[in-house]
Amino acid sequence: MTAIATAGALSLPISIRGSCKISSSKKFQGIKKGFRVYAVFGEESSLGDKKSQWGTLFDVEEPRSKVPQCKGKFLDVYQALEVARYDIQYCDWRARQDLLAIMLLHEKVVEVLNPLAREYKSIGTMKKELAELQGELAQAHKQVHISEARVSTALDKLAYMEELVNDKLLEDRTATESNVASSSSTSTQSMDTVKKLPRKSLDVSGPVQPYHPRLKNFWYPVAFSTDLKDDTMVPIECFEEPWVLFRGKDGNPGCVQNTCAHRACPLHLGSVNEGRIQCPYHGWEYTTDGKCEKMPSTRLLNVKIRSLPCFEQEGMIWIWPGNDPPTAALPSLQPPSGFEIHAEIVMELPVEHGLLLDNLLDLAHAPFTHTSTFAKGWSVPSLVKFLTPASGLQGYWDPYPIDMEFRPPCMVLSTIGISKPGKLEGQSTKECTTHLHQLHVCIPSSRNKTRLLYRMSLDFAPVLKHIPFINYLWRHFAEQVLNEDLRLVIGQQERMINGANIWNFPVGYDKLGVRYRLWRKALEQGAKQLPFNKPM
Numbered sequence: 001m002t003a004i005a006t007a008g009a010l011s012l013p014i015s016i017r018g019s020c021k022i023s024s025s026k027k028f029q030g031i032k033k034g035f036r037v038y039a040v041f042g043e044e045s046s047l048g049d050k051k052s053q054w055g056t057l058f059d060v061e062e063p064r065s066k067v068p069q070c071k072g073k074f075l076d077v078y079q080a081l082e083v084a085r086y087d088i089q090y091c092d093w094r095a096r097q098d099l100l101a102i103m104l105l106h107e108k109v110v111e112v113l114n115p116l117a118r119e120y121k122s123i124g125t126m127k128k129e130l131a132e133l134q135g136e137l138a139q140a141h142k143q144v145h146i147s148e149a150r151v152s153t154a155l156d157k158l159a160y161m162e163e164l165v166n167d168k169l170l171e172d173r174t175a176t177e178s179n180v181a182s183s184s185s186t187s188t189q190s191m192d193t194v195k196k197l198p199r200k201s202l203d204v205s206g207p208v209q210p211y212h213p214r215l216k217n218f219w220y221p222v223a224f225s226t227d228l229k230d231d232t233m234v235p236i237e238c239f240e241e242p243w244v245l246f247r248g249k250d251g252n253p254g255c256v257q258n259t260c261a262h263r264a265c266p267l268h269l270g271s272v273n274e275g276r277i278q279c280p281y282h283g284w285e286y287t288t289d290g291k292c293e294k295m296p297s298t299r300l301l302n303v304k305i306r307s308l309p310c311f312e313q314e315g316m317i318w319i320w321p322g323n324d325p326p327t328a329a330l331p332s333l334q335p336p337s338g339f340e341i342h343a344e345i346v347m348e349l350p351v352e353h354g355l356l357l358d359n360l361l362d363l364a365h366a367p368f369t370h371t372s373t374f375a376k377g378w379s380v381p382s383l384v385k386f387l388t389p390a391s392g393l394q395g396y397w398d399p400y401p402i403d404m405e406f407r408p409p410c411m412v413l414s415t416i417g418i419s420k421p422g423k424l425e426g427q428s429t430k431e432c433t434t435h436l437h438q439l440h441v442c443i444p445s446s447r448n449k450t451r452l453l454y455r456m457s458l459d460f461a462p463v464l465k466h467i468p469f470i471n472y473l474w475r476h477f478a479e480q481v482l483n484e485d486l487r488l489v490i491g492q493q494e495r496m497i498n499g500a501n502i503w504n505f506p507v508g509y510d511k512l513g514v515r516y517r518l519w520r521k522a523l524e525q526g527a528k529q530l531p532f533n534k535p536m
Helices: 002-011 024-034 036-040 047-058 077-113 115-119 123-167 175-181 353-360 462-466 470-497 508-524
Strands: 220-224 234-238 241-247 253-257 271-273 276-278 292-294 310-313 316-319 340-349 385-387 394-398 402-407 411-417 435-446 449-458
Touching: 077 123, 220 234, 220 340, 220 435, 220 449, 234 435, 234 449, 253 310, 253 316, 276 292, 340 462, 340 470, 353 435, 353 449, 353 470, 353 508, 385 508, 402 508, 449 470
Parallel strands: none
Antiparallel strands: 220 316, 234 241, 241 253, 271 276, 310 316, 340 449, 385 394, 394 402, 402 411, 411 435, 435 449
């Protein structure tokens, strides 16, 4: 049973240090025999399918013949990274061979215990054989546990070296660390001398602090144009302040404080009359710039409520909540050429917007979290990487055919290749024939609430736009996916508030989320040059 359980874990590489002297011809002979073990545990059906599955698992080419010969040479960063990758491949190959050895040992145990063997073997002989097999199995399992720690170290080294490559930090490393990076993939170095490389850590813990004023000095898209009719209002919260959107006489949108100057009544409970928003309490009316133009039953001069710069562009309503003068140009969030917008959805979520961004910028969680929705049936890759330029907030996932970008201050754009839904072929988005483009805007409503704007676009099946009530179907799917995330992120938020660090141990595939956090930290600390930034 241990062998069966260990085999199920081979979706992640396990390095085995012990030797395995099994030829290719004996491998599959052993596999064939090994399936008699299943019958012992009552699993007699589908043996043919299991044989095919195990055959694929063990029929892996040995990678040592492809490893660059660099022993004793000083490697540049790219050569060292390549050696580290071969090291991981070798660990995976060795794990498969030693697992096969364990399976064969289990098979030998079954053969020794076979009642038919008692006819030609004495009890003493059987005890001796079992004792020898027990010793071999104990040694094999010991090597598995030792190697699990070694492969963890190898993965740490690989993730750290990828960071060095992308951030051009190799020059800061010492000669000793360079020698460690260039070690051979077939090294027999003992576990006692293997040391973990340092990793960057972030401290995101404790109650959510008030938002820094510098985070407000951006254009924020807060609503879709289709949701703001001439006679409607859209109440929103932004940075813990209530606002309301409506259209003026000229049809242009405005954003004013959602609080009447008279008695602090919420204005969105009223109505829009001739381009003015009317308070439902005493009928005071305000224009899009916050000026009170109508005051029934009394008269005061120069009464005004706060308003924000507000513009409409590319189907979205934008506001500038900061104190600095707004920039002249609004960023473009249009889908790429060839895509048509199929759904625009707004949701209010009970989590801080930074936590939601952390989640959206991470794809490695998909085969574990989204098992009932889009990632149903996905296999778990041996290694997940996010490849990105050294100074960028965008890149692509490997092995997923997905391109992703964080767009300051709170937007995530992604293009997903969906030629083979539910399949992980390791292909890029360019190699896929059909695509899904997504826009997520995470507006910081308050310290524990986010207003999410979601836009979905496709470069195929335009007829879907004309199916009645299709928007309700898209919303249902979106809510299903988000609910799978929310139960986890809400739990993170509770623990973070109580002091847990949600970025305590970042690894290689956390790169984009880490860069978002570093960008935000630099912004709040007033850095003159923000990291990973590029002009809009």
